[in-house]
Amino acid sequence: MVDIPTRRRPLALLAIVVVAQVLLLAFQVRHGGAARDKNVPLIRYWAVETIMPLERAASWMFSGVGGVWSGYIDLRHERKQNIDLRAENGELKLRNHELETEFEEARRMDALLQFRHEHPEAPMAVAEVVATTRAMVAAHVMGGSADPASHTVFINRGAHDGIRREMGVITPDGIVGKIVEVFPHAAQVQLISDRESGVGAMFAASHAHGIVKGTGDPDPQMDYIVNEERVQPGDEIITSGDDRIFPKGLSVGVVADDKAASPFQVIHIRTAAHLDRLEDVLVLLTSRDLNLKSVSEPSAAHAEPSNSKVPSSGAAQHQAAPAAKLSKPGATASPKTTGPKTASPKPETQKPAAVKAATPTSTISKPAAPKAPDSQPAGRTN
Amino acid sequence: MSLAYNPGLQSQENVEVHKYYTGTIVGSAVLAIVLQAFLHKYGHWTEFVELPLLVTIYFGVSRRNPASGLLLGAAIGILQDALSHDNPIGFYGIAKTFVGYVASSVGARIDMEHPVSRFALIVVLFHFHQIVLAITSRALLNRPEAFFNLHLLIASLVSGGLGVLLFALLDRLRRPV
Numbered sequence: 001m002v003d004i005p006t007r008r009r010p011l012a013l014l015a016i017v018v019v020a021q022v023l024l025l026a027f028q029v030r031h032g033g034a035a036r037d038k039n040v041p042l043i044r045y046w047a048v049e050t051i052m053p054l055e056r057a058a059s060w061m062f063s064g065v066g067g068v069w070s071g072y073i074d075l076r077h078e079r080k081q082n083i084d085l086r087a088e089n090g091e092l093k094l095r096n097h098e099l100e101t102e103f104e105e106a107r108r109m110d111a112l113l114q115f116r117h118e119h120p121e122a123p124m125a126v127a128e129v130v131a132t133t134r135a136m137v138a139a140h141v142m143g144g145s146a147d148p149a150s151h152t153v154f155i156n157r158g159a160h161d162g163i164r165r166e167m168g169v170i171t172p173d174g175i176v177g178k179i180v181e182v183f184p185h186a187a188q189v190q191l192i193s194d195r196e197s198g199v200g201a202m203f204a205a206s207h208a209h210g211i212v213k214g215t216g217d218p219d220p221q222m223d224y225i226v227n228e229e230r231v232q233p234g235d236e237i238i239t240s241g242d243d244r245i246f247p248k249g250l251s252v253g254v255v256a257d258d259k260a261a262s263p264f265q266v267i268h269i270r271t272a273a274h275l276d277r278l279e280d281v282l283v284l285l286t287s288r289d290l291n292l293k294s295v296s297e298p299s300a301a302h303a304e305p306s307n308s309k310v311p312s313s314g315a316a317q318h319q320a321a322p323a324a325k326l327s328k329p330g331a332t333a334s335p336k337t338t339g340p341k342t343a344s345p346k347p348e349t350q351k352p353a354a355v356k357a358a359t360p361t362s363t364i365s366k367p368a369a370p371k372a373p374d375s376q377p378a379g380r381t382n
Numbered sequence: 383m384s385l386a387y388n389p390g391l392q393s394q395e396n397v398e399v400h401k402y403y404t405g406t407i408v409g410s411a412v413l414a415i416v417l418q419a420f421l422h423k424y425g426h427w428t429e430f431v432e433l434p435l436l437v438t439i440y441f442g443v444s445r446r447n448p449a450s451g452l453l454l455g456a457a458i459g460i461l462q463d464a465l466s467h468d469n470p471i472g473f474y475g476i477a478k479t480f481v482g483y484v485a486s487s488v489g490a491r492i493d494m495e496h497p498v499s500r501f502a503l504i505v506v507l508f509h510f511h512q513i514v515l516a517i518t519s520r521a522l523l524n525r526p527e528a529f530f531n532l533h534l535l536i537a538s539l540v541s542g543g544l545g546v547l548l549f550a551l552l553d554r555l556r557r558p559v
Contacts, residue, residue, distance in 0.1 A: 010448030144422025
């Protein structure tokens with residue numbers, strides 16, 4: 001047995017504790033990439049489950065005291081009215097986004113259908129969108145990370161509310177981030193300003209695609225925009241749908257400033273959502289990819305419940321109807337259906353080859369098919 | 383003068399060791415982490431505040447026992463890591479283990495009751511903590527972490543000021559001798 005002098009014991013203990021943690025660190029680093037995508041480490045699970053009730057209590061107390069003071073004593077009805085108006089404004093903003101996107105989608109579909117009529121000889125695959133759900137659940141931000149440099153927050157909704165990893169989190173003003181860890185009654189949201197965050201985005205005006213990356217600072221950057229692209233401060237940036245997390249068309253922010261660099265411009269963004277004072281957010285319950293299914297496959301997939309991830313109750317939950325099938329004449333699709341591979345903004349100028357190249361999976365069907373959706377003709381039609 | 387160097391006092395039996403009511407240390411540590419996480423959502427100004435570090439330093443200095451100081455630092459750091467997404471478990475744990483050890487070793491030799499000495503100790507240990515973080519980050523995580531910059535300097539001074547107030551508050555939790 002090694003006899004350690006009493007005076008050296010703290011030093012030996014220090015060495016043991018540090019070495020143990022270094023080994024722990026090394027183990028995580030070596031296996032971090034794959035392991036983090038599978039299960040939450042047990043210590044994180046315990047820590048969050050222990051701390052979250054306290055966070056919830058703190059948040060509840062703070063909200064309660066603040067609400068009593070400002071809602072009933074100081075501002076009384078004005079505050080409530082303000083909250084209602086803000087909520088209504090948020091819903092209207094979201095609805096406006098939806099309508100704008102659906103309008104654009106309908107216009108593109110209309111142009112494609114017209115093209116289909118004009119060129120019946122052009123071969124086109126028939127596909128339909130199935131089981132696409134657009135639903136959201138409201139959540140309250142309880143707290144942030146204990147790491148001052150980390151840009152993550154905890155929300156009071158978890159697996160029991162249908163929250164899953166890789167779901168998008170938004171406010172009526174714009175996108176916030178995505179779910180990175182899920183616990184039974186809480187979830188951790190990685191903000192778009194976090195240095196490990198990346199969001200598929202594009203300029204609303206020019207449709208130039210890029211990636212919005214967090215830097216660890218409050219303002220993220222838009223990457224992969226070539227120097228030839230003209231960018232002005234104030235230009236609006238929206239989601240492109242490339243990341244399969246956020247639907248296309250949600251506001252990301254505006255250009256704060258940009259400067260030329262090699263090989264791409266350095267573009268700083270002022271986020272549309274106020275990431276430094278988040279209170280209530282909406283989680284998009286659509287972690288699944290857009291499910292495009294050719295009608296040549298069995299139609300059993302139609303029976304998949306479209307709202308299987310949506311909690312059954314809760315006044316704060318907003319749920320939209322499943323997206324219409326593109327094979328139905330005149331039907332519109334949800335923003336989720338408008339991926340980056342749909343037709344270009346000016347489809348009426350496209351040649352047949354361009355249509356095929358641009359829409360490998362989301363091509364259109366004949367508009368005049370009078371049959372029920374489940375009995376669509378199989379295979380390619382012409 | 384409270385700030386006094388005692389070269390002859392090598393064992394903790396010869397210096398005053400402050401005692402606390404049951405649960406004070408654990409409660410303070412958990413409260414610091416909860417508050418740190420809770421305040422985080424109210425803006426980026428909270429990046430200047432490191433409450434878990436302040437609690438580690440305080441109890442390290444007060445208890446004057448390097449073994450308990452480093453274990454408390456390790457526990458606080460690991461809990462802090464567990465609540466963050468970016469960092470693997472042990473990132474803050476290692477740094478706070480060292481801080482706990484150094485703080486309690488300093489506390490065993492120097493009486494840290496004066497606000498000026500407390501302020502200086504917090505500022506120094508804040509940067510020591512950052513240096514350990516930077517070394518760990520660069521060596522093990524391949525992540526560029528700054529050793530020192532203006533932001534960290536301001537954060538250390540803010541933490542120093544806040545720490546003096548916090549320490550005075552925590553002094554009230556001592557058990558009377």
